[in-house]
Amino acid sequence: MIITTILNIVIGGLIMGGIYAIISMGLSIQYGVARILNVSHGEIIMFGALLTWALQSSGVHPMLALLIGCPAAFIVGFVLHRTIYKRLKDISPTQGAFEGNAMLVSFGIMYVLANIAMMIWGNQQKGYSFMAYAVNFAGTSIPVNRLFVLVIALIVSVLFYLFLTRSRLGKSIRAASQDATAAMMMGVKINRVAAICFGIGAVLAAIAGALISMIYQVNTTIGLGYTVIAIIVVVLGGMGSVPGSMLGGFILGFIGSAVSYKDPSLSMVAYYLIIMVLLLVKPKGLLGR
Amino acid sequence: MTMLEVSNINCFYGNVQVLWDVSLKVEQAEIVALLGANGAGKTTLLNTITGLMRPKSGHVRFMGESLDNIPSHAILERGIAYLPEGGRLFPEMTIRENLEMGAYPMSLWKHRKENMERVFELFPKLKERQKQLACTLSGGEKQMLAMARGLMSNPKCCLFDELSYGLAPIVVTEVFNIVKSLREQGITVLLVEQNVHQTMEIADRAYVLENGRIVLDGQCCDLVNDDYIKKAYLGL
Ligand SMILES: Nc1ncnc2c1ncn2[C@@H]1O[C@H](COP(=O)(O)OP(=O)(O)OP(=O)(O)O)[C@@H](O)[C@H]1O
Ligand SMILES: [Mg+2]
Numbered sequence: 001m002i003i004t005t006i007l008n009i010v011i012g013g014l015i016m017g018g019i020y021a022i023i024s025m026g027l028s029i030q031y032g033v034a035r036i037l038n039v040s041h042g043e044i045i046m047f048g049a050l051l052t053w054a055l056q057s058s059g060v061h062p063m064l065a066l067l068i069g070c071p072a073a074f075i076v077g078f079v080l081h082r083t084i085y086k087r088l089k090d091i092s093p094t095q096g097a098f099e100g101n102a103m104l105v106s107f108g109i110m111y112v113l114a115n116i117a118m119m120i121w122g123n124q125q126k127g128y129s130f131m132a133y134a135v136n137f138a139g140t141s142i143p144v145n146r147l148f149v150l151v152i153a154l155i156v157s158v159l160f161y162l163f164l165t166r167s168r169l170g171k172s173i174r175a176a177s178q179d180a181t182a183a184m185m186m187g188v189k190i191n192r193v194a195a196i197c198f199g200i201g202a203v204l205a206a207i208a209g210a211l212i213s214m215i216y217q218v219n220t221t222i223g224l225g226y227t228v229i230a231i232i233v234v235v236l237g238g239m240g241s242v243p244g245s246m247l248g249g250f251i252l253g254f255i256g257s258a259v260s261y262k263d264p265s266l267s268m269v270a271y272y273l274i275i276m277v278l279l280l281v282k283p284k285g286l287l288g289r
Numbered sequence: 290m291t292m293l294e295v296s297n298i299n300c301f302y303g304n305v306q307v308l309w310d311v312s313l314k315v316e317q318a319e320i321v322a323l324l325g326a327n328g329a330g331k332t333t334l335l336n337t338i339t340g341l342m343r344p345k346s347g348h349v350r351f352m353g354e355s356l357d358n359i360p361s362h363a364i365l366e367r368g369i370a371y372l373p374e375g376g377r378l379f380p381e382m383t384i385r386e387n388l389e390m391g392a393y394p395m396s397l398w399k400h401r402k403e404n405m406e407r408v409f410e411l412f413p414k415l416k417e418r419q420k421q422l423a424c425t426l427s428g429g430e431k432q433m434l435a436m437a438r439g440l441m442s443n444p445k446c447c448l449f450d451e452l453s454y455g456l457a458p459i460v461v462t463e464v465f466n467i468v469k470s471l472r473e474q475g476i477t478v479l480l481v482e483q484n485v486h487q488t489m490e491i492a493d494r495a496y497v498l499e500n501g502r503i504v505l506d507g508q509c510c511d512l513v514n515d516d517y518i519k520k521a522y523l524g525l
Contacts, residue, residue, distance in 0.1 A: 168393075168398060171389060172390070172393060174379070174381070174382060175379045175390050178381055178382065179377055179378075179379060179380075181373075181377070182373060182378075182379065184361065185339070185341065185361070185371055185373055186365075186390045186391060186393045187362030187366070187393045187394040187397075188362075188390075188393060189362065
């Protein structure tokens, strides 16, 4: 009995953690390189989820929907940076002014995206059944769709980590987030890399959204909650540290899973408590510098 | 051959002018020192040469070609390496990754393995510790890594901004010996320094910048005997 409970919490923690990690890594590289705290991140997640649902209901397999969604999300993120944020950066007198203005703009984009979604889809819950069968493991029955989501989340996290540590572009992203001016001195085209990071962040958000739609009911108001979680994870892991985001995502996922087991409505309270305690004890986050 | 030629540069931060009609020349395989007190405008001049900043008027030429409209990454590809003040390593990257970043532009990236081997010959210590994070290195090792990273682009000309800053005298000697060995390989060096004594020993010529103006220039062997230099910079 106790084993079953623990197993449930662990699997739930891994799944939530995997999704949180993906979302937060996206937010983290957007902040790390482009210096924009992108509050509209959750709306991309919401669009990812609802577009997957919409495509699924017209007969497209959710994984195929994901393949269509990723390039689309990249273009949205890239173009948003190129058109709005880059211009904002050019006209801002100081870095501080830019960061403040950029966050305000991202609030605006958040409302625009939320309202567009509301016009298209209204506010009812949407869901579909996907791999709706279970396997038995150590006396617990585990829905296959959740395992599937877990595997995809882990694959995406590992691929993203390899991209950052092994590829030339990934190295330039890490360099730019550690010292943007020095990266420019090395010949990194900083505005281009920032736009790419914005695009990649949106892709990660869209993937997370698609995964969420495979296991939960979704609606057009889920965005903000995920933005808040992503911000908590990024602060928990250390601003701009991608490994920190990954670690923080799983920690929060496990805590969420454990608390939800008692009472799902308490998980957000638990997250806020953790972040408050952490900010007092270790203000730079777990892996922050 | 003249490698680097700066002519009549005027530079501003907003409305504040910090460089006034600055001109200088560096010949091939010369070590030229650029001396001056804090805030004289030395770093600003290097930023202007490397295209990170543009002058309001005046020109920069490298090997006879104008750099006025060349983006900074392309200036790097043409053969000017810039070692910024304080080294500015990427702290959370390994020695190896920092070196790779020194060869970031596509045309250099292809040759990064050969260049790394060449750089390791000059800095064998770095080779042993390739996987170590830059933030865990000592001050002297950091400066060595910063130099090595600059050399990863296989430059024809190196701009060094305060190489000796914060280093123990013995390490300064070590670093300056490497600068001398660059000259032997035909590499041109423009050396910004506050450590006037030791700089005068290795440099061929020097310029003195004061409040954004070149006030003095000449052969180092003449300058060390110059009364003004003795008083203002050598404390004699
Ligand atoms: N980003 C900036 N904005 C405004 N003023 C600046 C900026 N950077 C430098 N300055 C000013 O320009 C002048 C020259 O600065 P610069 O950094 O080129 O001097 P420096 O000779 O390199 O000094 P140091 O030896 O201290 O490094 C200084 O008065 C400085 O205050
Ligand atoms: Mg300086």
